Amino acid sequence: MRGTDGRPFEPGENEAPAWARPLLWVGGAAFAAGAGIRKAAYDAGLLAARRAPVKVISVGNLAVGGTGKTPFTILLLARLVAAGHRPAVVTRGYGAQGGPRPLVVARGTTAAEAGDEPVLLFRRAREAMVIVDPDRV
Known part of the structure; x- marks a missing residue:
């Protein structure tokens, strides 16, 4: 290492x-x-x-930052899209300044509204839906 x-x-x-x-x-x-x-x-x-009505892949655990969760999520989204799936990401939106929740990240959504990682995920994986909500189920 x-x-x-x-x-x-x-x-x-x-x-x-x-x-x-x-x-x-x-x-x-x-x-x-x-x-x-x-x-x-x-x-x-x-x-x-609580059971989600769709298949769920959880990325992350107790690690707070710097462990590669966001790059891995971008890679995972690309692979799922390439395999013909329609993936979505539900994230807490750490760093966002509040606002209505759930928030679907779209073109023009700012990091202040959604958090920097949700905006990055949207920009890198436009085929995936990115949703910000503290309640992720």
Whole structure:
């Protein structure tokens, strides 16, 4: 694996300082416990799963930024269109200044209205519909 400067990581170079490791372990354990409780609540029927009426591919996870989600989504959209599908992206629109939701990104939609990533997705994959809505189901 390489860093942003192109040089390979050295062993131990990307590790947290020794003093921070116990704190990170506690945070990780708390998150794992919460995720386990949430899963158990779904399994027991205490929380209801919502099903979309279409096939869904979720891109992303806990990573906040810089992991390649947007470029991968652009690639995925291009491949789906090439295969004859009509894909759509539903995104939260991080960085947008509010406004009516859901918002279908169209020619002339600004980054202030939709967020910069939805506008980029629309420009790079015009065959796909890009929708901004905090409620993505």
